[in-house]
Amino acid sequence: MPGKKTEKMLTRRRFIKDTAAGVAGAGALTFMGLNTREVKASLPPTKWDSESDVIVVGSGPAGLPAAVAAAEKGASVLILEKNNEIGGNGVINGGILSIGGGTHIQKTKGIEDSADLMFKEYSDYRNRENKRNDPKVLRAFCDHNLSTFNWLEKHGVKFQDNLLGFPGMKGTPRYHLVSWDKDSPGWLYRYGPGPSSGAGLIKPLETVARKKGVKILLKHAMTKIIREGLMAGRVLGVEVKEDQKRTLYFKARKGVILGSGGWKGNRWLRTLFDPRMTEDLVASGEPFITADGTGIIAGLETGAVLASDRAIDWHLFHRMFGTRYYRFPTGSPYAAPGLGQTGQPSMKEVANLIIVNKFGLRYINEATPEKPSLFYDASLAQEDHILWAIFDEAAVKRNGWDPRPPAVEEDLALSAPTIAELAKLIRVPGDALRETVRKYNTFVERGEDSDFGKPKTHLQYKIDRPPFHAVWMSIQVHDTSGGLATNAKSQVLDIYGNVIPGLYAAGEAAGGLDKIGMTRGIVMGRIAGENAA
Numbered sequence: 076m077p078g079k080k081t082e083k084m085l086t087r088r089r090f091i092k093d094t095a096a097g098v099a100g101a102g103a104l105t106f107m108g109l110n111t112r113e114v115k116a117s118l119p120p121t122k123w124d125s126e127s128d129v130i131v132v133g134s135g136p137a138g139l140p141a142a143v144a145a146a147e148k149g150a151s152v153l154i155l156e157k158n159n160e161i162g163g164n165g166v167i168n169g170g171i172l173s174i175g176g177g178t179h180i181q182k183t184k185g186i187e188d189s190a191d192l193m194f195k196e197y198s199d200y201r202n203r204e205n206k207r208n209d210p211k212v213l214r215a216f217c218d219h220n221l222s223t224f225n226w227l228e229k230h231g232v233k234f235q236d237n238l239l240g241f242p243g244m245k246g247t248p249r250y251h252l253v254s255w256d257k258d259s260p261g262w263l264y265r266y267g268p269g270p271s272s273g274a275g276l277i278k279p280l281e282t283v284a285r286k287k288g289v290k291i292l293l294k295h296a297m298t299k300i301i302r303e304g305l306m307a308g309r310v311l312g313v314e315v316k317e318d319q320k321r322t323l324y325f326k327a328r329k330g331v332i333l334g335s336g337g338w339k340g341n342r343w344l345r346t347l348f349d350p351r352m353t354e355d356l357v358a359s360g361e362p363f364i365t366a367d368g369t370g371i372i373a374g375l376e377t378g379a380v381l382a383s384d385r386a387i388d389w390h391l392f393h394r395m396f397g398t399r400y401y402r403f404p405t406g407s408p409y410a411a412p413g414l415g416q417t418g419q420p421s422m423k424e425v426a427n428l429i430i431v432n433k434f435g436l437r438y439i440n441e442a443t444p445e446k447p448s449l450f451y452d453a454s455l456a457q458e459d460h461i462l463w464a465i466f467d468e469a470a471v472k473r474n475g476w477d478p479r480p481p482a483v484e485e486d487l488a489l490s491a492p493t494i495a496e497l498a499k500l501i502r503v504p505g506d507a508l509r510e511t512v513r514k515y516n517t518f519v520e521r522g523e524d525s526d527f528g529k530p531k532t533h534l535q536y537k538i539d540r541p542p543f544h545a546v547w548m549s550i551q552v553h554d555t556s557g558g559l560a561t562n563a564k565s566q567v568l569d570i571y572g573n574v575i576p577g578l579y580a581a582g583e584a585a586g587g588l589d590k591i592g593m594t595r596g597i598v599m600g601r602i603a604g605e606n607a608a
């Protein structure tokens with residue numbers, strides 16, 4: 076029920092809408108900072124270039140399920156994708172899907188799970204990530220997990236029959252692995268007995284979508300959401316830039332669904348979330364895809380509000396060695412894998428290196444597995460974010476590393492016969508770097524790191540066998556979770572908590588559900604599609 080304040084606002088909106096529609100009162104709108112041209116641009120076009128029931132923005136793990144679900148309900152569906160490939164971050168990722176509720180794979184492994192158990196675990200106050208979950212959205216998410224898993228299988232998504240576990244994992248095991256053994260743009264991982272990738276989700280869903288008549292337009296970026304009035308009334312459609320050239324207007328008779336991803340690649344927006352996410356930090360997934368937050372911005376412009384950022388969790392950042400980007404395989408057009416195929420040395424591997432800043436000084440225990448946020452806090456506090464991993468040839472041999480292009484990016488790995496020469500190459504003070512390495516070697520001899528407390532288990536190898544190597548370490552923004560406020564039906568809400576009629580959001584475009592990764596998009600995208608249709 077709208078309260079007095081809401082009513083007042085609605086009246087104001089009606090005024091705005093009425094005056095704007097007639098444009099006679101456009102001058103009056105300058106009080107809102109809008110000129111006549113801007114008012115006209117925000118109003119419905121006089122002619123639409125195409126019409127469909129549902130328009131989905133983005134073809135990633137949120138967009139594709141939304142489109143398929145809407146098509147299954149009989150809607151005509153159009154997907155707009157700004158990239159030149161389908162799949163968003165979903166097609167280049169590892170395909171680890173945290174989904175459950177009692178899947179047949181969980182059952183085979185003797186794991187008990189249910190929607191209620193999931194809800195209980197994801198509401199447990201002892202996990203601080205849970206504090207940002209909207210209970211109603213979370214309930215819908217949990218209630219639709221199992222049916223969505225079955226729905227994915229029905230649509231040709233294949234899962235490995237093992238579940239991923241890792242040391243220290245808490246709660247019910249739910250990490251299913253999406254099978255995929257073919258190439259995809261980024262094809263990143265191999266887990267378990269067979270290869271897995273998010274492409275194993277995207278490609279089958281794309282096939283189903285096309286079979287069901289979903290139209291997909293690549294290189295079509297949604298630039299604006301169009302409502303009946305200025306921030307008022309039903310969502311009617313979208314403005315689109317075709318291949319960065321032509322402006323088109325597409326009408327959506329039933330609804331627009333934002334599956335347009337997050338804002339981790341938007342250098343300005345993300346600093347609102349965490350000011351340390353400065354210009355120089357690459358977002359994982361780039362350069363294949365940039366999560367520029369344009370869907371979220373369009374939503375805000377049309378009257379939506381933001382919900383939930385997670386400010387604390389370790390998934391915010393990743394570190395990569397020898398590449399600015401994420402770990403793309405050798406030969407990928409997007410980047411290099413960095414040190415080893417993983418690009419992100421395991422804790423065992425960090426026993427083989429030290430990390431220094433632009434002054435040639437260590438600043439942290441390099442092995443900080445249990446407190447990774449401390450690692451990132453310390454790394455992001457280093458001047459200019461200049462960070463180098465230093466190791467010797469013996470480490471290269473022990474780990475099978477390849478610190479040369481194309482395994483690492485050009486200029487991000489350098490080698491020299493002495494530490495002093497290496498220091499010159501990476502432009503850090505030679506005396507300081509020599510002293511850092513000398514001191515570290517004495518720590519290894521003594522079995523005690525009296526500067527930063529690197530544990531004895533990780534303090535095994537001196538850095539003393541030439542040639543010496545320096546590999547650039549980049550910190551990447553991996554996950555931001557602020558997005559548009561939505562309800563349990565994936566409908567977008569305005570500042571008063573009212574539904575914006577005809578507008579939906581799911582996945583990283585939506586906030587309120589602090590679950591990283593694809594499942595949030597798949598489940599809430601499917602819900603959006605069903606409701607929009």
Ligand SMILES: Cc1cc2nc3c(=O)[nH]c(=O)nc-3n(C[C@H](O)[C@H](O)[C@H](O)COP(=O)(O)OP(=O)(O)OC[C@H]3O[C@@H](n4cnc5c(N)ncnc54)[C@H](O)[C@@H]3O)c2cc1C
Nearest residue numbers: 133135136137157163164168169171297336582583592593
């Ligand atoms: C390297 C990497 C590894 C990962 N590994 C995993 C993993 O193993 N398991 C897991 O669950 N998650 C993983 N993730 C996270 C997961 O990929 C994302 O959470 C998920 O892809 C988000 O889905 P989405 O559909 O919300 O957004 P995205 O996947 O970002 O898709 C959004 C799509 O919308 C398009 N778009 C954006 N704006 C517009 C616009 N204005 N007009 C038209 N189109 C637009 C984009 O081009 C993009 O295709 C990983 C991510 C990365 C980068």
